[in-house]
Amino acid sequence: MVRPIATTRSASGVPTGRLAVWWVLASEIVIFGGLLGSYLLHRLGHPEWATYASHTNTWAGAFNTFVLLTSSLSAVLAHQAAEQGNGKKAANLLLATCGGALIFLIVKSFEWTAEIQHGYTITANGFWSFYYIAAGLHGLHVIAGAIIMLIVAADARKGKDLQRVELIGIYWHFVDLVWIFLFPLLYIAK
Amino acid sequence: MLEHYMQQGSSFASQIDGLVWMIFLMTTFWFLLVEGILFWLLWRFRARPGHKAVYLDDHAEHAFEVKWIEIPHRVILLCDVAVIIGAITVWSEVKLSAPAPDEVVRVVAQQWAWTFTHAGRDGKLDTADDIVTIDELHVQVGKTYSYELGAKDVLHSFSIPVFRLKQDAIPGRVITGWFKPTIVGEFDVQCAEICGIGHGIMPARLYVETPEAHAAWIANPTHYLAYKF
Amino acid sequence: MAETHGHEAHGHDAHGHHEEGWFVKYFWSTDHKMIAKQYLLTGMLLGAVGAYFAYVFRMQLAFPNKPVPGYGLVTGADYNALVTNHGAIMIFWVAMPVLIAAFGNFLIPLMVGCDDMVFPRLNRLSYQIFLVSALVLAASFFVQGGAFGGAWTSYPPLSAKAEYSLTDLGPTLWLAAVALEFVAFLLGGINFVTTAMNSRAPGMKAFDIPMAVWMIVIASILFMCSVGPLVAGAVMLMFDQQVGTGFFDPDRGGDPVLWQHLFWFFGHPEVYVVLLPALGFVAEIITTFSRKRLFAYRTVLYTTIGTGVLSFFVWAHHQFIAGIDPRMANVFSVTTVLISIPIAEMTFVYIATLFGGSISFRVPMLWALAFIAEFLMGGVTGIFLGASGADIYFHDTYFVVAHFHYTFFPIAIIGTFAGLTYWFPKMFGRHMNETVNKVHFWITITCFNGIFLPLFVLGAAGDHRRIFDYGNFPELSQPWMQDLRVFATVSLLIMLAVQPLFLANFFYSMFKGRKAEANPWKANTLEWQCPSPPPHGNFSPLPEVYRGPYEYSAEGRADDFWPQNSPT
C-alpha cells in the first residue's frame, strides 16, 4: 500500500501518526470519563456501595497496578530503543510489555472467577455492574493494545515503521493511566 | 398569543403566556428585520451588466462591521437579557415556588393510564375517605392544589395544556408542583413523554368544578368509567 | 456503475497505481473521492427510507386509522417505530454521513491541496463500519417484536426493559447500530482532523484555510469530544437490556435521569456537529456567487469556535421539565439563550457578505440563500424553547418538532442540495440541468414551509409529539386542527413527489450531463484548480498557496477571481 504524500506533511508541527494518537486519546478520555463519572456519581450517591466494594481483592488490584506500571516502563524503554534505531531491542521490550498485559489479564481472570463464584455477579447490584463494565472495558483496551503492540513489534524487528513504537507506547501509557484511576475507585474506596 | 389557541386555565398561565408574547414580539421583530435586509441586499446587489462587486479590505471590513454588526449585536444581547430575566422569573414562579396548598392530589402515571388520588371529604390525603379515580381528575376552581407526581414503570409526563402545566413523571421519584384552577370546565390531560405503544391512548379528563358541584361530586363520586371510550 | 463513470482517461497517477479491478475501484477503494461517493449514495438511500417513514406517519396523522397506501394500517407500535427511526435515520444515517463524511472526504484533501487522506485504509474501514451500522439498523426492523419504538433519544426504562417496550431485540439492535455509527465517525473524525491539521499545502496559513474545511474539522472535534459519555451510556444501556444490570433501573439503584444527561451531553453538540458543515458550504457558495470576499473571516471563525465551546454548556434545555432539579434549569436557560448570540453574529456576517456583491442566482446560490432564510426561522423559534418559563408549555409539542425541522431541514436537506449542486461538476465532471434543478428548488422550499408552518400553530394549540391518533383528545381533534394536519401532509406529498425529479437529473447528468471544465464557477479554492473529476492523486504537481480563499473582485485585476495557488 503506497502511503499518500499527505502523510508525510506535518503543518501542525506534530508528526501525523502522533497527532492521530492524541486525537484517539482525546476521544478515549471522554469515553472513560463518562463511564467513571457515572460510577463516581453513583458511589457518592449510594454510601452503602462501600460495603459491596469491601469484597474486592485489593491485593490483586495492587499487583495489577504494579504489572501495568512495569509494562509502561518497558513501553517507554522500547520507544527509547526505537529512537536509537535499535528495532530488535524495541521489539523485545514491546514483547515484554505484551507479557505484562498477559499477566494483567491472567490475574484479572482469577480475580473475577473468585468474585463471581462468591455470587458477586454483574447483576448482583449497582456496584458490581459498574465494576465489571469499567474493568471489562479497560480489559478490552488492554487486549486491543497488546494485539497492536504485537503487530508493531513484528515490524520493528525488521526495522520498519519504528515511529509506531512510540505511538503504541503513548496509547499504552493511557491505558495504564486509566487503570491508575480505576484502582483507587474500585479497590481502595471501601 | 397563546390564549387565542388555548384558554388560560390556571393562575400562572397568564404569566407563561406573557413571557411567550414578549419573546414572540422580539423574535418577530428581529426575524422580519433580518429577512428584509437579506432580500433587499439580494435585489440591490443582483448581478447586472457593468455592475462589479466591491472589494472590502480588512480595514474597510472592520469599519463596516463596527457600524452594521456590532450595534445590532448589542441590541440582541439586550433582548437576550430581557428574555433570560423573563424566563427565570416565570420559571421561579411556576416551578421553584410552592405556595401552601389547600389540598394535595396524588398523580401516578403508568403504562397507559393515570391514577388520581383525591383527598376526599376530610381534605387530607392517605385517609380512609380518599377517592381514587382512573383517568379523571376533579378539582375545585379557585383552590390551590399541590400534586405529588410519580410513575410506576416508564417515564410519563403529566401535561394539562389549559393549565400550562407539564412535569415529567420518573419511576422511583416523587415530584411535587402546584396549580390553581381559575376557569370551570372539562379539559384534556395528555401524556407528553413517549411511554410505549399506548402513549397516544392514555388521555385523562380534568373536571374543574364550582365549589357546589365539587362538594356534590365528593359526596357521591361518579363512576369513574363514565368517560372511558 | 459503468466504466465510463467520470474517470475517462485513467491518467498516470502520482503513485503509478496498477490498474484496479472493478470491485476494488468501487467497493474496496482507498481513494477519498470514491469513499466520499460511497457515503453520499448510502446517505441518499437511507434518506429515501427516512422520507418514506415520514410519508407513512404523516398520512396516519392526516387520515387517522385508515390504511396508508404503500404501508397498510399504522398501529401505535408501528407509529412509534416509524417516528423513532425517522429521527434516528435522518440524523445519524443521512445528515452526518452526507454532510460530514461525504463532503468532508471529498473536499478536505482537495481544499487543503494534498493527494488523499492521511490514513486511506482507516478511511475505507470507517465507511465499512458505517455500512455495517446501517445494515444492523435495517435488521432491527425485521426482528421478532418489531423495530425499536422509544424515540431516537431512547430514554430508559422504556428502552431498557423489553416488557415495557414490548420489543425485545429491536432496541438492542438499534443501540448497536448507533454505537457502530459512533465508532465509524470517531475513526472518520480522526482522519479529517489530522489531514486538515497536518497535510495542508505549503504556504497555506491558518487563515488561508477555506471555511468549509474549518467547519468540518470543528464539527469533527465537537463530535469526538462529546460522543464519549454516550458510548459509555450505550454500553451500560445494552447491558441493562440484555444482561439485566440496573444502571438505569430505579428499582435497582440506577437512575433514568443519568441516561438523559449522558444522551443530551452528546445531543446538543451533535446538532452543531451537523450544522457547521452546512454553514461551511454556504460560506463557500455565497462568496463564489456574489463574487465577494467572505465578510470578517476571523469573526466567522471565532464565533464558530465560540458556538462549539458554548454548545457543551447548554444540554439540559432538553430536560427543563424532565425531572432535573428546577434550579439547574435556570443555569441552562441562561447559557441556552446566550448561545443565540454567536449564531446571530455569524448569520449577520454571512448576510453582510452579500453587501456590495454582484449576486448571480445560480442553483447552488438559491439553495445557500434559502439556507440562510430558513435557518433564521429555526434560530428565532429556538428562543421560545431556550427560555425555561416558555418551555414548560412548548416542551414535547409540535412547536418543538417545527423548530428543529426548521434547523435540521436547512442543515441536512438544503445544505446537502447546495453542496451537491455546487460540487457536482467537480465530483462527476459534468453539469446538471439548471432549469430542472430550479423547478425542484422552488417546489421543495415552498412545500417545506407548507409542512412546518402549520406545525408551529398546532404546537401552540397544545398538540403533543408522538401521539398517533388525536381522536382520543377532544381539545386536539377540532376540525381546524385536523385541516392543518392534512395541509401539512399534502405539502409533504408534493415535496416527496418532486424529489425523483432531482434524483433523475442527478443520476442522468452523472453520465450524460454536459461536460464540466475544471473551474465552472470561477472560484478560488484549490479543488477548482485541478481537473474535474480529479484524477487519482488529485493534483500534479501538488499546489502551493499564496493567498486566502476568498480574494474575489480584487482591485486592479482583469478577472474577478484570484485562485489560491496562482503565483501572480
Add this chain to the structure above:
Amino acid sequence: MSTPSSHSHEHGHESGGHEAHDGAHHTNYVKIWAMLLVLLGVSLAGPELGIRTVTLLTAFGIAVVKAYMVAKYFMHLNIERRFVVQLLTVCLGLMMLFFLATAPDVMKHWGMNWRNESAKNANIPEATHHAEGGEHAAAGHEVVPAHEAAPAHQAAPAHEAAPAHGAGE
C-alpha cells in the same frame, strides 16, 4: 511472526536488566518507575491505617500524582506541542463539567420539589444470595403498605387493572 525465544514472561526486574548501556536518559525512566512503585505502596498502606478519609485522600491524591508523572515523563507531554496538552485538559474539563451538572440529579436523592424515593429504598442490599445470608433483607420490591381500605367503589376498570398502590408514594 517469529518471536525470539527470549520472550520474557517475568515482569519488572527482567526489563530492568535490559538497559545494559546506560545513559543519563535511561536511569531517568527507571527512577520514575521506582518512584511510581513507592507511591503505589503508600496508597496501599492507606487502608491498613483504617482512617477512611486518610485512605481516600492518599489513594486519589497519589493516583493524580502517578497520572501526572506517567503523562509527563512516559508520554513526553512535557516536550509535546502546547495544543496537545490543552486538548487533553479540555477533554478532562468537559468530564468535570458533565459531572458537576449531573450531580444535583444523580448524586443527590432529593432537591427542590422532588425526592428520589427508590434511591432510599435501594439501600436494602439486593439479593446478594451468598454466605452473609443474615445481612440481606427482603429481596426485590419491598411491598409499600398500600392504603388497603381504598373506598369500596374502586372496582377494577374495564381495561388493564390499575392496582391501588403505586411505587410513587
